[in-house]
Amino acid sequence: MYPSISSTFTEVTKRLGTNFRVFFKNELEQPSGSFKLRGLGYLIGQSLAKAKVMKKEGVQVFSSSGGNAGLAAAYAAQFYKVPCTVVLPIVSKQVVITKLESLGAKVIVEGRHWGEADAFLRETLISKLPESIYPVYCHPFDDPIIWDGHAKFIDEVVESFSKEDLSHLKAVICSVGGGGLYNGVVEGLDRNGLKEVPVVAVETIQAPTFTEAVKAGKQVHLETVKTIATSLASPYISEKSLENYYNHKTILKTIDDIDAIQGTIDYYDKFHKLIEPACGAAIATVSKRLDLLSDLQLKEDDIVVVVVCGGSAVSEEVIQEYRKML
Structure with missing residues (x-):
C-alpha cells in the first residue's frame, strides 16, 4: 500500500x-x-521495506526540496509513521514551511536554491548522523x-x-x-x-x-x-x-x-x-x-x-x- x-x-x-x-x-x-507523491511515496515505501528486511532501526526520512518534493516526503513519512527532516532553500514560501510542520516534519532553511539545500542535506546533515539513525534519502527527481x-x-x-x-x-x-x-x-x-x-x-x-x-x-x-x-x-x-x-x-x-x-x-x-x-x-x-x-x-x-x-x-x-x- x-x-x-x-x-x-x-x-x-x-x-x-x-x-x-x-x-x-x-x-x-x-x-x-x-x-511528487507518486514517486516519493513509492521510493519511501520501497526503502522502508528494504530497511525492514535488513532489520534496520531508527529509520528516518530526509528530503531537500523547493517545496513539493518535501511535502510529498513528509506526507509519506507521516503515512508510514517515521520521522522526516526537510531542507528548504531560502526562496521557499512560508505557506510550504507551515504545511511541512503540520505534517510533523522538521524544517531546516539553508541555501539560495534547491542545489545548495540538497548539498547541505547530504554533505553536512546526513554525513554526520549517528549510527543509531538509518537515513532514507529522497532525491526530488533523480x-x-x-x-x-x-x-x-x-x-x-x-x-x-x-x-x-x-x-x-x-x-x-x-x-x-x-x-x-x-x-x-x-x-x-x-x-x-x-x-x-x-x-x-x-x-x-x-x-x-x-x-x-x-x-x-x-x-x-x-x-x-x-x-x-x-x-x-x-x-x-x-x-x-x-x-x-x-x-x-x-x-x-x-x-x-x-x-x-x-x-x-x-x-x-x-x-x-x-x-x-x-x-x-x-x-x-x-x-x-x-x-x-x-x-x-x-x-x-x-x-x-x-x-x-x-x-x-x-x-x-x-x-x-x-x-x-x-
Missing part, C-alpha cells in the same frame, strides 16, 4: 475552446498537493524508483482511454525542472507501447536547465536559477532526461515566467483551483500560448493530455499578487 491515489482524468476541451481535444490528468489531487512511481499516472491514462481515443493521442504535455516528471511520462508511454507519442516539455526561460543541457549535449549545472516558478528551479536536469530526449521524441519549449503565471491564473479562473506557476507553464500551452503546439499540427479529433502537476506554494493571496504582476 502506498500513500498516492489515482487522480481524476477529465476532458476540458469545451472550457478551453480549443480546436483539438484536451484532457487533464489532475495530479494536484494527490494528498500532498502534487504529482532516482529510477521515483520515475517508476510517476509513470503510474500514464498507466491510468491508458486505462481510461478507449483504443479509438488512444489512436488519436498526439502528445503528453508536462512542465520540466529537474526532469523527474518528464522521465516518468516517457517511461509510462514507453512501457504502454506508446513510444511514438511525443512529449511536450515546458520550462521557463529563467530556469533553462533542459535547454542548456541539450545545447551542450551533456548535463549542465547552472550557477544561479532565478525564476518565479520556484518548483522548476533546479540547477541541472537529470542525465536520464537527456538520454530520454534523444531516445523519445520530445518537443522542448521555453516560456517566460509571465506566461507561467498567466497559465496559473487561467487555471484558477476557469477551474477554480490553485496551482503553482511551475504547473502553469504546462497549462499555458492550451490556454494563451497555443503557438507552442504548432509543431504538432493538431486537428479536430486529435488529443493532447496535460499533466496538471499541482503545487502547494500558492494561496488566494498569491494569486492576487500574480494578477498585479501581469
Whole structure:
C-alpha cells in the first residue's frame, strides 16, 4: 500500500475552446498537493521495506526540496509513521514551511536554491548522523524508483482511454525542472507501447536547465536559477532526461515566467483551483500560448493530455499578487 491515489482524468476541451481535444490528468489531487507523491511515496515505501528486511532501526526520512518534493516526503513519512527532516532553500514560501510542520516534519532553511539545500542535506546533515539513525534519502527527481512511481499516472491514462481515443493521442504535455516528471511520462508511454507519442516539455526561460543541457549535449549545472516558478528551479536536469530526449521524441519549449503565471491564473479562473506557476507553464500551452503546439499540427479529433502537476506554494493571496504582476 502506498500513500498516492489515482487522480481524476477529465476532458476540458469545451472550457478551453480549443480546436483539438484536451484532457487533464489532475495530479494536484494527490494528498500532498502534487504529482511528487507518486514517486516519493513509492521510493519511501520501497526503502522502508528494504530497511525492514535488513532489520534496520531508527529509520528516518530526509528530503531537500523547493517545496513539493518535501511535502510529498513528509506526507509519506507521516503515512508510514517515521520521522522526516526537510531542507528548504531560502526562496521557499512560508505557506510550504507551515504545511511541512503540520505534517510533523522538521524544517531546516539553508541555501539560495534547491542545489545548495540538497548539498547541505547530504554533505553536512546526513554525513554526520549517528549510527543509531538509518537515513532514507529522497532525491526530488533523480532516482529510477521515483520515475517508476510517476509513470503510474500514464498507466491510468491508458486505462481510461478507449483504443479509438488512444489512436488519436498526439502528445503528453508536462512542465520540466529537474526532469523527474518528464522521465516518468516517457517511461509510462514507453512501457504502454506508446513510444511514438511525443512529449511536450515546458520550462521557463529563467530556469533553462533542459535547454542548456541539450545545447551542450551533456548535463549542465547552472550557477544561479532565478525564476518565479520556484518548483522548476533546479540547477541541472537529470542525465536520464537527456538520454530520454534523444531516445523519445520530445518537443522542448521555453516560456517566460509571465506566461507561467498567466497559465496559473487561467487555471484558477476557469477551474477554480490553485496551482503553482511551475504547473502553469504546462497549462499555458492550451490556454494563451497555443503557438507552442504548432509543431504538432493538431486537428479536430486529435488529443493532447496535460499533466496538471499541482503545487502547494500558492494561496488566494498569491494569486492576487500574480494578477498585479501581469
